[in-house]
Amino acid sequence: xxxxxxxxxxxxxGETPERERGHIISVKNLVKKYGDFYAxxxxxxxxxxxxxxxxxxxxxxxxxxxxxxxxGLSSPTSGEIKVAGYDIYTQTEKVKNNIGYMSQxxxxxxxLTVSENIQFYGGIYGLPSKTVKExxxxxxxxxxxxxxxxxxxxxxxxxxxxxLAFSIAILHDPKIVFLDEPTGGVDPITRRKFWDLIYEAAxxxxxxxxxxxxxxxxxxxxxxxxxxxGKIEALDTPENLKKQYKAKxxxxxxxxxxx
Amino acid sequence: xxxxxxxxxxxxxGETPERERGLFVNNILKSYKDVxxxxxxxxxxxxxxxxxxxxxxxxxxxxxxxxxxTxxxxxxxxxxxxxADVVKNYKTIRKSIGYMPGRFSLYPDLSVEENxxxxxTVFNTTVKKNYGLIKDIYSHIEPFKKRLAGRxxxxxxxxxxxxxxxxxxxxxxxxxxxxxxxxxxxRREFWEMLKNLQKKDITIMVSTPYMDEAxxxxxxxxxxxxxxxDVDTPDAIVQKFGRKIxxxxxTETYRLINDLRGHHKAEAVYxxxxxxxxxxxxxxxxxxxxxxxxxxxxxxxxxxEEIVPGIEDVFMGLMxxxxxxx
Numbered sequence: 103x104x105x106x107x108x109x110x111x112x113x114x115x116g117e118t119p120e121r122e123r124g125h126i127i128s129v130k131n132l133v134k135k136y137g138d139f140y141a142x143x144x145x146x147x148x149x150x151x152x153x154x155x156x157x158x159x160x161x162x163x164x165x166x167x168x169x170x171x172x173x174g175l176s177s178p179t180s181g182e183i184k185v186a187g188y189d190i191y192t193q194t195e196k197v198k199n200n201i202g203y204m205s206q207x208x209x210x211x212x213x214l215t216v217s218e219n220i221q222f223y224g225g226i227y228g229l230p231s232k233t234v235k236e237x238x239x240x241x242x243x244x245x246x247x248x249x250x251x252x253x254x255x256x257x258x259x260x261x262x263x264x265x266l267a268f269s270i271a272i273l274h275d276p277k278i279v280f281l282d283e284p285t286g287g288v289d290p291i292t293r294r295k296f297w298d299l300i301y302e303a304a305x306x307x308x309x310x311x312x313x314x315x316x317x318x319x320x321x322x323x324x325x326x327x328x329x330x331x332g333k334i335e336a337l338d339t340p341e342n343l344k345k346q347y348k349a350k351x352x353x354x355x356x357x358x359x360x361x
Numbered sequence: 362x363x364x365x366x367x368x369x370x371x372x373x374x375g376e377t378p379e380r381e382r383g384l385f386v387n388n389i390l391k392s393y394k395d396v397x398x399x400x401x402x403x404x405x406x407x408x409x410x411x412x413x414x415x416x417x418x419x420x421x422x423x424x425x426x427x428x429x430x431t432x433x434x435x436x437x438x439x440x441x442x443x444x445a446d447v448v449k450n451y452k453t454i455r456k457s458i459g460y461m462p463g464r465f466s467l468y469p470d471l472s473v474e475e476n477x478x479x480x481x482t483v484f485n486t487t488v489k490k491n492y493g494l495i496k497d498i499y500s501h502i503e504p505f506k507k508r509l510a511g512r513x514x515x516x517x518x519x520x521x522x523x524x525x526x527x528x529x530x531x532x533x534x535x536x537x538x539x540x541x542x543x544x545x546x547x548r549r550e551f552w553e554m555l556k557n558l559q560k561k562d563i564t565i566m567v568s569t570p571y572m573d574e575a576x577x578x579x580x581x582x583x584x585x586x587x588x589x590x591d592v593d594t595p596d597a598i599v600q601k602f603g604r605k606i607x608x609x610x611x612t613e614t615y616r617l618i619n620d621l622r623g624h625h626k627a628e629a630v631y632x633x634x635x636x637x638x639x640x641x642x643x644x645x646x647x648x649x650x651x652x653x654x655x656x657x658x659x660x661x662x663x664x665x666e667e668i669v670p671g672i673e674d675v676f677m678g679l680m681x682x683x684x685x686x687x
Binding site (some may be wrong): 287 | 416417418419420514515516538541542543544545546547548549570571572585614615631632633634635673676677680
């Protein structure tokens with residue numbers, strides 16, 4: 103972790119102007135219709151390289167639809183979308199090679215061991231087996247899981263599963279990692295330790311695109327967008343959003359927008 | 362709510378006969394093979410109380426609720442509701458409790474209306490008879506009563522599940538993590554519904570991993586790794602904790618966290634939204650001292666304040682370490 107920090111000379115929460123880093127995701131007029139229903143109604147936004155981007159919204163606001171499109175799992179009705187520099191319509195496979203994804207629902211295989219899960223995903227990502235072995239060793243040491251590498255995932259506490267799932271989601275050094283409610287239900291200490299991993303990844307240059315229902319976590323993002331009824335109603339730094347909505351925290355901002 | 366409390370001469374712990382208590386849980390143990398899920402759980406819930414079981418996934422909340430709802434047998438210990446034992450008198454208990462499990466458990470291929478009618482019929486009553494109880498909740502989804510339950514949005518499913526759990530007018534309502542995965546606005550609405558139900562002579566026990574919801578309960582139990590760490594009113598829990606916590610803020614939050622962790626007096630350093638909460642060993646820290654420390658490290662726009670801890674601070678202080686590897 104420490105050598106990563108010296109290599110990359112910006113801090114995710116520091117003063118470096120994001121615009122100088124360029125876009126890693128660029129979305130113009132994204133529309134996704136199901137029949138007459140606009141799940142995504144002309145979304146336009148950019149995500150800067152190396153930032154932690156919070157993608158918030160009420161249940162049913164259209165977040166999952168947008169994430170599925172950005173990950174190349176679903177086609178938009180219209181709009182210009184580039185992810186990691188690749189076109190979402192014509193270069194879907196390139197997009198998939200350059201992103202990582204983790205959610206609470208989809209993560210690890212419960213009836214495989216820790217080690218088997220790492221090897222399985224390494225194979226899926228198309229990494230050479232020698233690289234997978236090296237990465238596995240590093241990862242197990244970093245997470246202090248070496249002595250548990252032959253244990254089934256099913257027997258691990260939830261917090262450990264999530265840490266492992268995150269590390270596996272970035273095993274292939276993607277440019278962007280999408281985290282869909284990664285911390286739901288975990289204890290408050292583990293939840294914060296999980297955010298340490300997020301900062302570390304961002305510090306190492308990976309762009310983090312994250313959804314959460316914990317409004318304190320919205321404060322940890324560089325910038326936050328808030329969706330309501332298929333549209334992005336607000337997008338700015340937490341600091342500016344609080345000023346703009348005259349709110350003392352992000353929870354108040356969210357309630358003002360989504361209610 | 363407050364008039365209820367005076368009626369029952371609150372707080373009655375200890376002196377009230379067991380049969381008059383809403384819920385009495387005594388030393389429950391439960392293991393799955395060699396994993397101890399509940400390690401001696403004891404607490405009481407007063408009639409018409411809104412009681413919160415606060416803890417993360419894996420703490421044992423669902424196991425406990427399944428025992429309370431007669432769906433699982435404890436290895437030892439006993440539970441009574443209104444004096445009826447959950448093991449011996451399970452038939453009585455089942456008539457008098459409403460249970461909303463964590464997972465959506467209605468019939469997705471029945472309509473909204475059919476689900477409600479089904480639950481009413483199973484409990485030998487009618488929707489009409491108890492409509493008054495569910496009206497405030499059900500009226501939100503009534504316009505969609507012909508829609509299949511499986512095709513409702515998350516918030517609507519939740520309202521339907523709550524209506525179905527209430528349709529037989531239970532004395533005790535048990536809700537397993539009803540607000541998990543629910544957005545901040547819908548969570549508020551859900552708690553308002555619970556507050557309203559409490560006024561209708563229903564004892565409510567609700568579990569949640571969201572620490573901020575503790576303040577909405579009359580009393581809470583903090584549960585972690587199968588053990589109850591404390592049971593009391595949210596205010597009393599915070600007062601008892603008695604640790605000194607500094608809330609700290611500066612421009613470069615990430616560097617701030619690392620510097621605070623490196624402070625020689627640091628016991629716990631955790632992010633809380635836009636602030637970092639700092640707890641010193643033996644509470645030996647002054648605001649001015651911290652300000653100077655951060656100035657020396659060239660931090661900008663420094664704010665240091667001593668704050669009243671929240672339930673989440675207390676929970677983290679009491680749990681000390683997250684679950685370790687087996």
